[in-house]
Amino acid sequence: MFLRLAATLALCLAAGTAFAQTNVKFTLGWKTQGSDAAFFLARDKGYFKEEGLNVVIDQGEGSGATVTRIMGGAYDAGFGDINAIIQNAATRPADAPVMVYMLWNQPPFAIVSKAASGIRTPKDLEGRTVGGAQGTPTTRMLPVFAKTNTLDLAKIKVSNMAPNLQEPMLLQGQIDAALVFNITSYFNLVLNRQDPDKDFSWIKFGDYGLDLYSNGVMVSQKLIKENPKAVAGLVRAINRAVIEIGRDQDLGMEAVVKFDNLVNAGVEKRRLQYSYDTLIVSPEMKEIGVGDLKDDRLKRAIGLVAAGYDLPRQPEPGEVFSRQFLPPKAERELVYVKK
Known part of the structure; x- marks a missing residue:
């Protein structure tokens, strides 16, 4: 019992x-x-x-x-x-x-551009227009990125836009590059029937001094x-x-x-x-x-x-x-x- x-x-x-x-x-x-x-x-x-x-x-x-x-x-x-x-x-x-x-x-912060634009390194951004969503880490960290890579920020025009407009405006040629999260932007391009590897260039912040x-x-x-x-x-x-x-x-x-x-x-x-x-x-x-x-x-x-x-x-x-x-x-x- x-x-x-x-x-x-x-x-x-x-x-x-x-x-x-x-x-x-x-x-x-x-x-x-x-x-x-x-x-x-x-x-x-x-x-x-x-x-x-x-x-x-x-x-x-x-x-x-x-x-x-x-x-x-x-x-x-x-x-x-x-x-x-x-x-x-x-x-x-x-x-x-x-x-x-x-x-x-590894950080997803990146700058994406069309391969045909010739933007390959940070210095190539001078004289160009980049699209950034206000308040996002990639956009907010641009001044630090510029300082780290000795860029003249005055020579880079930043166009503020909603995140969902970045890839469309890049594809339409209204901006030369976009300040993005690569894991988001890469697949926005895929969904727009683009080849992100072949037709686009990616500058990753982590490769250029911002090891976040x-x-x-x-x-x-x-x-x-x-x-x-x-x-x-x-x-x-x-x-x-x-x-x-x-x-x-x-x-x-x-x-x-x-x-x-x-x-x-x-x-x-x-x-x-x-x-x-x-x-x-x-x-x-x-x-x-x-x-x-x-x-x-x-x-x-x-x-x-x-x-x-x-x-x-x-x-x-x-x-x-x-x-x-x-x-x-x-x-x-x-x-x-x-x-």
Whole structure:
């Protein structure tokens, strides 16, 4: 009898544990894209559930807006730009979220032009008109980019425009180049039946002195303080999915289409692979593992962002990024096999 009661009690406790999940509201950086596959896969394969989490995923309004959404209390976590964290940590250090998993080790900030324009290097931008969306990191960092590359900014005309007009105006010849996120602009061109590799030139900020980090998983300081176990579980689950998708992108795309069956699966699979090819996989990532970063590089990046946005102070790396929730490096060794 005693053994039967003990067994029943154990089953009840186990069932109670299974249902006592922590709710986490998670915002994407933008609308559903192939590059978000890891979040959907972690949900569909039960990785979040295994960590005791019920993660609700919503579409976003921009990688910078992820920060403001979390600061406003509407979301606990999300995928967004570390540079937006830097900006807010400079003025509201107690409220700014903290990045806990760096995914885009390489920055997406770039200047795209038609190959026929002859724009190949930063110096070629002088005397030209470039289109920029006001407030975006690429546009805001142009003065720092110009200073770093000894450009005369007075010789570069910047035409302000909405982000969705940049590629159309470039194609129509109304601007000579556009200040963009490469992972967005590349596929806007694809959707406009263009060949972004053959017919366009790309000047990447990271290749010309602005060695910035970019998007990753961030969480509120409130969640870190009140439930650090949930933060660690969130990171572990996402990391598992990132590693799996590196080996099998079709697995990731199944999760993307399940989340939003209106996406263009062919284009979004290319975007998913582009994110690994261009933004995630790098010599540094191979050295330290996916999810981590180097503090000295982050410190230099903070200085660049502080100059670009005229911040009142430079936050310390520890205010912006925390590696305390990362799984061991052996679990973060990414093998990317393009399929």
